[in-house]
Amino acid sequence: MARDDAPLRLAHVSDIHVTVPRPAWKAEDWLSKRLTTWINHRLLGRGRRFRRAEEVLTALHADLDARRPDLRIFSGDATAMGFEEEMARAAELLGVGRRPGLAVPGNHDYCTVAARRGGHFERCFADWQAGERVGGEVYPFARRVGGVWLVAVNSATPNRWPWDARGAVGPAQLSRLEQLLGRLDGPRVLITHYPVALPGGRPEGRSHGLRDLRGLLDVAARGGVALWLHGHRHDAYYHPAGALAPFPVLCAGSATQTGLWSYGEYTLHAGRLTAGTRVFDPAAGGFREGASFVLDLPQKVSAARR
Ligand SMILES: [Fe+2]
Ligand SMILES: [Fe+2]
Numbered sequence: 001m002a003r004d005d006a007p008l009r010l011a012h013v014s015d016i017h018v019t020v021p022r023p024a025w026k027a028e029d030w031l032s033k034r035l036t037t038w039i040n041h042r043l044l045g046r047g048r049r050f051r052r053a054e055e056v057l058t059a060l061h062a063d064l065d066a067r068r069p070d071l072r073i074f075s076g077d078a079t080a081m082g083f084e085e086e087m088a089r090a091a092e093l094l095g096v097g098r099r100p101g102l103a104v105p106g107n108h109d110y111c112t113v114a115a116r117r118g119g120h121f122e123r124c125f126a127d128w129q130a131g132e133r134v135g136g137e138v139y140p141f142a143r144r145v146g147g148v149w150l151v152a153v154n155s156a157t158p159n160r161w162p163w164d165a166r167g168a169v170g171p172a173q174l175s176r177l178e179q180l181l182g183r184l185d186g187p188r189v190l191i192t193h194y195p196v197a198l199p200g201g202r203p204e205g206r207s208h209g210l211r212d213l214r215g216l217l218d219v220a221a222r223g224g225v226a227l228w229l230h231g232h233r234h235d236a237y238y239h240p241a242g243a244l245a246p247f248p249v250l251c252a253g254s255a256t257q258t259g260l261w262s263y264g265e266y267t268l269h270a271g272r273l274t275a276g277t278r279v280f281d282p283a284a285g286g287f288r289e290g291a292s293f294v295l296d297l298p299q300k301v302s303a304a305r306r
Contacts, residue, residue, distance in 0.1 A: 008146040011069040012264035014193075014231030015077040015254035016057060017050045017108065018090035023083035032112045034081050036162035041080050050080070053256040056280050057093040060255055060263065063278060063287040064099070067265065071145050072099055074128065075231035075252060076106025076156060076193030082115035087124040096127050102143055103128040105156045106193040106231060107165055113158045134176040142180055142188075148268060149184045151225070153177060155194040155210055167194040167232075168211040174219055181223025187268070187297070190220050190228045196249045199237040208232075221246050226297045227273060234260050236277055240295055248273065248295045255280075262290055271297050 019041070029035065041047040064072060074094060079086035087109065094101065103125040110116040122129060122138055131141035131152065139154035155167040169177070169192075181188060194210040196217065197203055203213070210216065220228065228249045236253030239245070252264045261280035266273055277290035 006146060007267045007269035008071075008148050009069045010071055010073055010264075010266045010268070011064050011067070012073045012075065012229055012250070012252040012266060013060065013094065013255045014075040014252035014263075015106065015234055016053060016074075016090060016094070016256045017077055017080050017254070018053050018057070018086055018093060018256075019047065019050070019080040020083070020085045020089050023081065023085045026114075028114065029112065032114075033159060033162060033164075034111050037081050037108070037111055047080065049257045052258060052261075052282070054093065055285070056256045056261050059280060059286050061093065061095055064095070067278075069265065070100070071150070072101035072128075073150070073191060073229060074101060074103040074125075075191055075229060076104050077108045077231060077254075078103075078106070078121065078125075079108050079111075082109050082111030082120070084115075084118065084120040084124070087120045091124040096125055101128040102131075102150055102152055102191065104139075104152045104154055104191055104193055107156045107159070107167055110156045110158045116158050132180070134179045137173070137176060139173055140177045140180055142184060144186075146268075147186055149186055149188045151177070151181065151184075151188055151190050153190060153192045153216070155192040155216070163207050165208045166206075166211055167209070169216050170212070171215075174212065174215055177216075178219050178223060181219070181225070184224075187226045188224055189268075190225045192216075192228070192230050194232050195230045195251055196228060197239060197244050198233070199235060199251075201239065201244060217245055227268075229264075236260070236262050236264065238275070238293070238295070241298055247298050250275065263287075268297070273297055 078090035234254035279290035
């Protein structure tokens with residue numbers, strides 16, 4: 001594990017969309033968003049894009065073991081349809097319980113109200129959800145690794161209608177986040193599923209974005225966040241600090257979608273982020289180096305503000 005003054009090395013993995021051959025359907029699933037998600041996945045071809053997920057994740061696990069990051073960060077959409085069996089398999093493939101990590105859920109993990117209420121994600125990823133909290137709620141939570149606070153926020157919600165893929169943090173969690181950020185001392189990295197913007201800088205479409213993005217951005221900026229990591233979009237991209245937010249925003253992209261399959265490898269040190277993309281090479285059956293870039297992080301915000 002990194003010392004406080006040593007470079008912190010993070011592996012950022014997202015949107016793996018693992019499924020299993022025969023998940024346990026219940027009667028109510030046929031009247032839920034799970035049905036349209038299943039149609040999309042199995043009949044309309046979405047599942048084909050993730051057909052090599054197990055192979056890619058096995059190679060990813062080996063790549064991470066060779067590169068030995070201080071922490072694996074997972075920013076949601078572990079599953080295709082939010083089944084507990086999918087969640088358990090995804091957690092196993094990512095190394096939950098065997099390697100240090102931190103995880104937040106995505107909208108597919110809360111495919112139905114029952115999936116969220118059942119706490120499948122939180123049960124399967126419990127080992128990657130240890131941290132400091134405000135009160136007894138799971139989210140947000142913060143973990144100090146090296147000299148950096150990693151702050152996990154749940155931005156996913158179940159949605160009723162097939163076309164609705166929006167998320168929300170909610171006023172109660174936002175309030176807890178403000179309290180939590182206020183008592184942390186040192187650089188803070190925010191981890192959500194939902195993005196701040198699309199690759200070109202425009203906001204997400206009305207049916208795909210975060211309902212309370214403005215509120216979360218305000219709390220993050222006031223709370224001294226130095227970097228925002230997210231998933232949900234399946235291509236990897238980043239925005240430097242500037243017009244969108246006073247800190248850089250990075251999307252890992254999908255680790256398993258055919259042709260996009262990559263993850264982010266970041267080193268944080270002395271106010272700088274050195275980022276590299278590790279890309280799956282299907283011919284070699286392993287990951288290789290992709291694009292790299294360096295970003296300046298905003299000045300460290302020290303100590304609590306209130
Ligand atoms: Fe996704
Ligand atoms: Fe998503």
